[in-house]
Amino acid sequence: MHTIEHYTDSRLFSQLDAPVIVFDSGIGGLTVLREARVLMPDRHFIYVADDAGFPYGSWEEAALREHIIGLFAGLIGRFHPQLCVIACNTASTLVLDDLRQAFPDTPFVGTVPAIKPAAERTRSGLVSVLATPGTVKRAYTRDLIQSFATQCHVRLVGAERLATLAEAHIRGEKIDEEQVLEQIMPCFIEQDGRRTDIVVLACTHYPFLVNVFRRLAPWPVDWLDPAEAIARRMLSLLPENKDKTLHYHADLAVFTSAKPDYAIRRLLQGFGLHI
Numbered sequence: 001m002h003t004i005e006h007y008t009d010s011r012l013f014s015q016l017d018a019p020v021i022v023f024d025s026g027i028g029g030l031t032v033l034r035e036a037r038v039l040m041p042d043r044h045f046i047y048v049a050d051d052a053g054f055p056y057g058s059w060e061e062a063a064l065r066e067h068i069i070g071l072f073a074g075l076i077g078r079f080h081p082q083l084c085v086i087a088c089n090t091a092s093t094l095v096l097d098d099l100r101q102a103f104p105d106t107p108f109v110g111t112v113p114a115i116k117p118a119a120e121r122t123r124s125g126l127v128s129v130l131a132t133p134g135t136v137k138r139a140y141t142r143d144l145i146q147s148f149a150t151q152c153h154v155r156l157v158g159a160e161r162l163a164t165l166a167e168a169h170i171r172g173e174k175i176d177e178e179q180v181l182e183q184i185m186p187c188f189i190e191q192d193g194r195r196t197d198i199v200v201l202a203c204t205h206y207p208f209l210v211n212v213f214r215r216l217a218p219w220p221v222d223w224l225d226p227a228e229a230i231a232r233r234m235l236s237l238l239p240e241n242k243d244k245t246l247h248y249h250a251d252l253a254v255f256t257s258a259k260p261d262y263a264i265r266r267l268l269q270g271f272g273l274h275i
């Protein structure tokens, strides 16, 4: 497994092949990488998981901000990415502006709760946002509701354990569905003959569990996953790749612990990431 330090030579990448970094605290950002690859099969990606810091949901804000900025100082210095994608709501809602200020020459795309599209689509007017406790607490999330969803009732649900359960599920471990149900139930509201009809997946880990959510949900809802919209945003920011021939890039996975277990390595191989 490659630690960040193993790739100190930015000359590994020519200007055109400068990589796109996709970053998350764990494997959740793979749900964004998956969509990005569909739209941009010719781009060179580096997936970075800060698994040594996982889960981000319960970090204290100032400490997490400092930690992530420190990590990006190292990543940008070593990889010279043409774009960085913060494929983590818990991080984006806290540190996106700080990252843009700290590294003004590097464009950043964030992943923030899809409250605006949910407010536009809901018919019942009852929308829930399923996120980590960190994302639910953020001023950024409250501002999104104030700016785009005052005409709806938005319930914020901070799930303590879902990101960890999603990681276990992806590892092939048997997860306790009672616990999953307990975490998602607060999303479902019935009020004056109306019911919640949209649940925003506001943590990039959750799409890995969406089939379990569908099966356990007390009634069908639209589970809104913003990954495709994020991939479109990435595409719009990247300079056009005029040379359409596919170049072989060994897309890399970097884990801050430097020791993901066997199941995670299998998963990364399935994603064609070099480990």
Ligand code: DGL
Residues within 6 Å of the ligand: 024, 025, 026, 028, 029, 054, 055, 056, 057, 058, 087, 088, 089, 090, 091, 132, 135, 163, 202, 203, 204, 205
């Ligand atoms: N995947 C991350 C997100 O989108 C959070 C997981 C964690 O708690 O670290 O919010």
